[in-house]
Amino acid sequence: MTAAPTAADAPTRPVVLVVDDDPLVREILVELLEDDYEVLEAPDATAATEQLERHPVQVVVCDHDMPGTSGIEFLSLVRRTHPLVQRLLLTAHTERGMLLDAINEGGVARYLQKGDGFERVPAEVASAVRAWEKERAAHDAGRELAVLSDHVRSAPFLARRMDLATRSVGRLFVAGTVALGVVLVLGVLVLLGLYVLKSGLGIDLFSDTHLGDLIDFG
Numbered sequence: 001m002t003a004a005p006t007a008a009d010a011p012t013r014p015v016v017l018v019v020d021d022d023p024l025v026r027e028i029l030v031e032l033l034e035d036d037y038e039v040l041e042a043p044d045a046t047a048a049t050e051q052l053e054r055h056p057v058q059v060v061v062c063d064h065d066m067p068g069t070s071g072i073e074f075l076s077l078v079r080r081t082h083p084l085v086q087r088l089l090l091t092a093h094t095e096r097g098m099l100l101d102a103i104n105e106g107g108v109a110r111y112l113q114k115g116d117g118f119e120r121v122p123a124e125v126a127s128a129v130r131a132w133e134k135e136r137a138a139h140d141a142g143r144e145l146a147v148l149s150d151h152v153r154s155a156p157f158l159a160r161r162m163d164l165a166t167r168s169v170g171r172l173f174v175a176g177t178v179a180l181g182v183v184l185v186l187g188v189l190v191l192l193g194l195y196v197l198k199s200g201l202g203i204d205l206f207s208d209t210h211l212g213d214l215i216d217f218g
Helices: 023-033 045-054 071-081 096-104 121-201 208-217
Strands: 015-019 038-042 059-063 086-091 110-113
Touching: 015 023, 015 045, 023 038, 023 121, 038 045, 045 059, 045 071, 059 071, 059 121, 071 086, 086 121, 110 121
Parallel strands: 015 038, 015 059, 059 086, 086 110
Antiparallel strands: none
């Protein structure tokens, strides 16, 4: 599977994908759009899918009457796999049922009639690019909000962990202080005992000359 395009791969201009099995139609659309956009071409849904996987496309302009997968079927797939991509349908027909399918299944925001001479294409594509920018901004804001919400939900847990850690450190400090106090008390008692021995028996325990006297006395 082709790796999804990354931010480093993004071109400086919006990318428009033109899908039509008629090479003349593709040529006309490319000439109309190439001054303002990076324009990609595909003769069918299969090639168009490959283009979507390779490039960060903002707008798809797709013919309805194509061999194999129809335009509505392809745009329905785009809606599921690349929901932010704006979808425009080219058609020579205006049957109500077909247009409803385009809206309901393909999520088509606009349809363009080939009989109009394509003069509406640049304006409609520009509008679609603006819609993509708004949806992308909303999508990014929603993702940041979700991350912030996760942090907020995890805050009580982190606070409890910090509280437990603080209490543990506090208990260790108290235990260490008590142990140090006991050692100091024992040290004082030892010194007092030595002082009593020295005062009462006249023996300097720290002198080597009196160690024998202490032993004989015992």
